[in-house]
Amino acid sequence: MHIIATAGHVDHGKSTLVRALTGTDPDRLTEEKERGLTIDLGFAFTDLSSGRKLSFIDVPGHIRFIKNMLAGVGGVDACLFVVAATEGWKPQSEEHLRILELLGIRHGVIALTQIGLVDDELAELAHMDVEERIENSFLEGAEIVPVDSLTGTGIDTLRESLDRLTESVPTANNIKRPRLWIDRAFAATGAGSVVTGTLTGGRLRVDDELALIPGNATARIRAIQTQSESRTKIDPGHRVALNLANVDYQELGRGIALVFNEQWHRSRKFDAAIRILPTLTHDVSRRGAYSLYVGSGEWPVKIRVLGPDRLTPGSDGHVRIFLPESLPLLPGDRFVLREAGRDETIGGGHVLDVDPVLKASEAQPDLSIERVVSEREWITVDELERLTGVRTDPVLGDWVTSEAVLAALKQEVQSLVEEAGPLGLDVALLDERQRLAIN
Structure with missing residues (x-):
């Protein structure tokens, strides 16, 4: 479809x-x-x-x-x-x-x-x-x-x-990571809570347990429909109606995403690339009442321009956006930014980092996995996938790191072994990564 x-x-x-x-x-x-x-x-x-x-x-x-x-x-x-x-x-x-x-x-x-x-x-x-x-x-x-x-x-x-x-036009990719942003929610006679949206990222099946983000509620898929046809499963790239169990429709609404909870990082801030519309008659800075449109939702946000203190009309730049609630975002997600006071579209762009760890004054966001790893030094395979959407091979146990950090760890362990002398090194005193480096 x-x-x-x-x-x-x-x-x-x-x-x-x-x-x-x-x-x-x-x-x-x-x-x-x-x-x-x-x-x-x-x-x-x-x-x-x-x-x-x-x-x-x-x-x-x-x-x-x-x-x-x-x-x-x-x-x-x-x-x-x-x-x-x-x-x-x-x-x-x-x-x-x-x-x-x-x-x-x-x-x-x-x-x-x-x-x-x-x-x-x-x-x-x-x-x-x-x-x-x-x-x-x-x-x-x-x-x-x-x-x-x-x-x-x-x-x-x-x-x-x-x-x-x-x-x-290419069809939707199945990256085995489904997400459905709700654009309608209602109570259907004899069926209970029903939501509709566009399914992206992966397949859903009847009886799947989904998290509702923002929030902590969960729901089970009771039935699936597309084009008024009932299905037991549905692939990405379809308009979908889901009949949900274990949740009241009043807890549902536009802007909520349905996902598998363990697959997603919940972002309260993110770094992004942005393009400012050339038709604006003013610069864009942290001052202003901004609304972010991402997924199917509208969110009041604060922004921080990365690098310069403002962006001029027609320019490209980077911003850090602070959300009022956590959202399940991925690098590459598109958004639009509007200014509420002037009631005008400011610009838009795409997410680069769903969990920035550097201070805004130091951040240089991009889409590279190497940057995410480098800024953390050590990160598990599962966490890296939550942050980037990409599954990578571990380099030590379940951990991913750079060659330089791994070499430094091995040198550190070697030094500990040499310092222990003939009595040998007490492995119980080592942390998980140090023990893995010995093996």
Whole structure:
């Protein structure tokens, strides 16, 4: 399955287009029906002519619901970017494009909607305007398909375009480390607590015991559904509904992750690479009320710029981000940073270190495993995997270290043996690593 997020300005017809493609109305709230705009996330599915399955996440376009949009685009494979031929490129079109870039989306198709309401000349002008707007973005060169969702004009062509797109988009990796960020939670009649989300990282099975992070609650998977089909197991890259036992749905909510507890480090701070948007009119420093969007959650955070005391518009840099609660993060996780006071997107980037040990003034974070080991000198294989997501071979017992530190340990033990003389060394006085070095 491939997961596609809609994006674009409010009232440009995203939900109507999804309904035309799938036969499912993604607007599920009464208020959405009455107001004619998407407020929260909507979901729909369809099968393409190739047999590939698509899952759509319909996100709100209105600026007041940007946090709901951000909750929906994590874990998606590509986007269906919607621009109305009647209005052309709008401010929210630009912000959605920048957010998708910050989150690492690299594939997409553009739908030029409401094409039946303009003449050929205006349609051509709208097409040219979109081409100009997407220059130097990940959408440059993407197919632009004119459609009219109400009459069906162009819908089959768009489906063919989506089929070509998904042919080139890689499917989700199974690293045997599942994580599901909850984007909806509710009580289903006769079933109990149900959550939905996009499964990444690994397989889940019925009866798996999962930790809910943040928090200390646990839950057991009672049932699994995808595309309204019941499964006993589900692989990453699917939209999933989980029926959970041993937990009340009121303990569940957007931003909580379901994971195998022993596989994850719980981060209260992390170091990250960040790109500041060039459209900002001010520098970014530790001063400000910031909101972090990672997974499906929104979190008030404090930041510390690493190196200089501030970052200028359009610049790349590093920051340390302090969370109000622990989250199960991995290097490479994408995030977006907004400033609450100005109600604007500041920038975004990816996690480098989920458990920084050096002071901010000394930190030089990157994605290398060698740095994580070097900063700690000694670390167990299991702990290193929790921090990096990578399983490495131990060098001494269950420990990982650098060649230099290992050589120093062996020299230390050799000196202790020589100092003990003919009576021999009392091994009971040695620590675990010293005893391993003797053997």
